[in-house]
Amino acid sequence: MNDHDDDPFHGLDDWAKDVERRAKRAHRWGRVARLFRWSFRWSEVTKTTLWIASAVAAAVLLAAAFPYVKAAFTSDPGSGDTGTAAYPTQPVPSGISVTTSASATPTGPFDGTAAATYPKGDAGITMPPATAVTGFTQAEVGADLQLVHQALVAGRLDRKTLVGHDNSAFLALLAPNARAGTTKWLTGATRINAVTWIDPSTKLDPDEQPRVSGRVTFDSAKVDGVQTLRVTTNFVWVYAFDVRQPTPIAAVHDSIRWEFPKPDQVRKNDRGMWIADTDSYVAWMDCAGADKGLLAPGKPAPATPHPSESEPADAILRPDHTLDIGDDCAKPPTTPKP
Secondary structure (H helix, E strand, C coil), X not given: CCCCCCCCCCCCCCHHHHHHHHHHHHCCCCCCXXXXXXXXXXXXXXXXXXXXXXECCCCEECCCCCCCEEEECCCXXXXXXXXXXXXXXXXXXXXXXXXXXXXXXXXXXXXXXXXXXXXXXXXXXXXXXXXXXXXXXXXXXXXXXXXXXXXXXXXXXXXXXXXXXXXXXXXXXXXXXXXXXXXXXXXXXXXXXXXXXXCCCCCECCCCCXXXXXXXXXXXXXXXXXEEEEEEEEEEEEEEECCCCCXXXXXXXXXXXXXXXXXXXXXXXXXXXXXXXXXXXXXXXXXXXXXXXXXXXXXXXXXXXXXXXXXXXXXXXXXXXXXXXXXXXXCCCCCCCC
């Protein structure tokens, strides 16, 4: 008999480190589409001038005077099932799922975009009813779903985070052993995967709440030998800014998998919420700010007319849009003059 036979937690010492390593792998930069075209056309819906950028590799089209979309910090290329939609969509993960059902009256800066009827702020975060799953009671699932809800609010809607660039409320919701690694991660540009920092060079519109729409799914699975409740959130967060532009908005589209290991199978400080995988892009934003993990609205840029467009101009603001896109912030290679 050895010293480990009496320890029910033997073999789990590195569990937290394994989760952190998986999270770090998930926070790497996504693919960059360096070939892209600029085009200019009129919107048949809003009858306003649109500047549209399209990454050739992903054929991503953007609307309302902003030609930028940043393929930021993707974990793995998405499968992008196009189905019957007019733009590439993402598959719905298995498990118990619910999507945003509330709506808002179209107003001001959101008019003419997909976000026009998205609910305001917290009303856009619809959590599924708690149900017992393997290893977790209904009460445990309910408590964990509430933690995820709080984290979404703290990371994307709380002005302390948005404007004050203070992540403390978000970090306090994580498992004790998850906080140090996440704190370090949030100091870099890839923080935008989970929290929104507004660029100090601009200001949010004081009269408009962010518009929010998305989906929450949960299931139970063995992760590194530990029974784990997995909650996958997929949301679009659209922010209005106090700037004089045709459509003064910018957006973040993220997918985050939150994991809760079964408490009696891990050590005390590993109990609680972990960020396991993240995938996101930002749209209609200022590229220089996005490179620093800051969000600000983009500005119009010169364009060359192009007759072919392959998806609705505002599709990039829809929560079912694929996260596997190109990077229109990348500069195209210059062609030497003859």
